[in-house]
Amino acid sequence: MMMVLMLMISTVLNPIPLLHAATGCPSCPTATIDSGVIVGTAVVEPFSQATVIKYLGVPFAAPPERFQPPRVPDPWDSPYDASTYKPACIQTFAYPAQLRKLVMTWFNTPPSPAGEGEDCLNLNVFVPVSQDQDQDQDQEAKPVLFWLYGGAFNFGTASLPTYDGTNFAANQDVIVVTSNYRTNVFGFPGCPELNLTERNLGWLDQRLALDWVQRNVAAFGGDPRKVTIAGESAGAQSVDALLTSPPRPTPFRAAIMQSGQASVTIPNTVSAESWKTLTRLANCTEGHGMGCLAARPADELKTLIERENLRFSPVPDGGVTWAYTPRIDRLKSRPRKSSIARVPVMIGTNADEGMTFTYPQSDMRRYFNDTWPAMKDVMIDLAGRFYPVGSPGIPTPLHQISLMFTEIVAQCPVRTLARDNKRAGIKTWRYYFNASFPNTQIFEGSGAWHSSEIGLIFGTYPREGATPFQADLSWTMQTAWADFVKDPKGGPGWAPWPKIALIEDERGCGCGRGVDDCAQEEAAESIVTANPGHLDRRCRLMDQLYNKLTLKQGLIEQ
Structure with missing residues (x-):
């Protein structure tokens, strides 16, 4: 029965073919993206009984160099195993000890199943299978929900169980993509030695992930013209940054912001101060902090950050990822003249x-x-x-x-x-x-x-x-x-x-x-x-x- 189901999935989800038996998994669903073949898993969502194909931990960038912008991954020759989550980016919980334990319990339990590391720029794709459609009829490309997690720009991962897109995809016939991005000092270092345009590395990660969606979502039956970006807390701030300083051409047609925005905020000086403190604690020579910290073990930096309660978040970067005056740009925007993305927006907050x-x-x-x-x-x-x-x-x-x-x-x-x-x-x-x-x-x-x-x-x-x-x-x-x-x-x-x-x-x-x-x-x-x-x-x-x-x-x- 399972083989019959897998054959049906492969036929319905053209262009997702079966993987050749030589790989050891003749019935596993696959997709061919610009980096190569990826191998996923098919699951039956327990409440709707609908089938969803999951591709987990797919690299959208090469292993990043510390304090450097992300770059497109090199192609791979052998099929890539996308059946399990891959590492989260390094998280820091910079709070007093008792509160740190609470925050980790609230927002990082259970932790990432694959642990944490710097080679973390991966995303997850949840693809609904429309079994009720005529297998010989071309299916309409599906809309896409692209999700960015919160975590105060200091922690978070797309592999948390709460972000599992299986139920949403199964119920709503929407492709769900959840993406990692670098946080804390690894994503928003506040380092004056970095080029101005490269200071918000985590936001550059998000933009490369969106570019990956534009290049590859059609391989899963998705429509790159029908992408909605969404996020909560720091993820919502990231969505607003994408709205007010959008990539060109704009890689989305709508936006959802849950409990966050980046237009009505207090100017950030925290990252610069935290960077100075971290370089001092690491005994780095003034003016050479980037090279010094780049050479230190990641665990050492994580320990120092948490011990000293250091916080990092986005900084002005010349308007590349964060508009100079996002609120003014929004108010001045007009249909034929706009620096922001004029797309429908859904936004809201919680009572507590x-x-x-x-x-x-x-x-x-x-x-x-x-x-x-x-x-x-x-x-x-x-x-x-x-x-x-x-x-x-x-x-x-x-x-x-x-x-x-x-x-x-x-x-x-x-x-x-x-x-x-x-x-x-x-x-x-x-x-x-x-x-x-x-x-x-x-x-x-x-x-x-x-x-x-x-x-x-x-x-x-x-x-x-x-x-x-x-x-x-x-x-x-x-x-x-x-x-x-x-x-x-x-x-x-x-x-x-x-x-x-x-x-x-x-x-x-x-x-x-x-x-x-x-x-x-x-x-x-x-x-x-x-x-x-x-x-x-x-x-x-x-x-x-x-x-x-x-x-x-x-x-x-x-």
């Missing part, structure tokens, strides 16, 4: 983004003094006037700090970006995720925490202890995301901005946060459309700050 960033804080003054020392007085004043403990949704000091983080860092900047897109005539759909379930809580009261929506979208949420509503919500969200990938101009199924989709659990509309024009909706509906006025009521407080950070005075009239 701040929980994983502020837990277990309870001293508001200490938190702002440690986190935003230059703005601590402003933040303390805002907390007392607009986020008082005891008001609806703020039962404890932790909830106070968390909600301020949620709104100031995540929710309100996304509102600003949606408004800017509307002004520029770029169609945008916004969502607000406020669903939590007992089997997804990482600590008591964590709520709709940062990244908790991903498992529902990919269909990788824990089945043990799942409620029927949770399963329905996963299907509804996954279908909405897939509808956007398939028809970006048509959207995900709700009204575009200035409306907002509220993605809820069984508690019903608003969940105590309060929204406009929502009470008439059925509480049992998992996604309802509303006006965001009350939900965003405090965002107006931040408009002046965002404008000061992101707009040159007088250039854009607000």
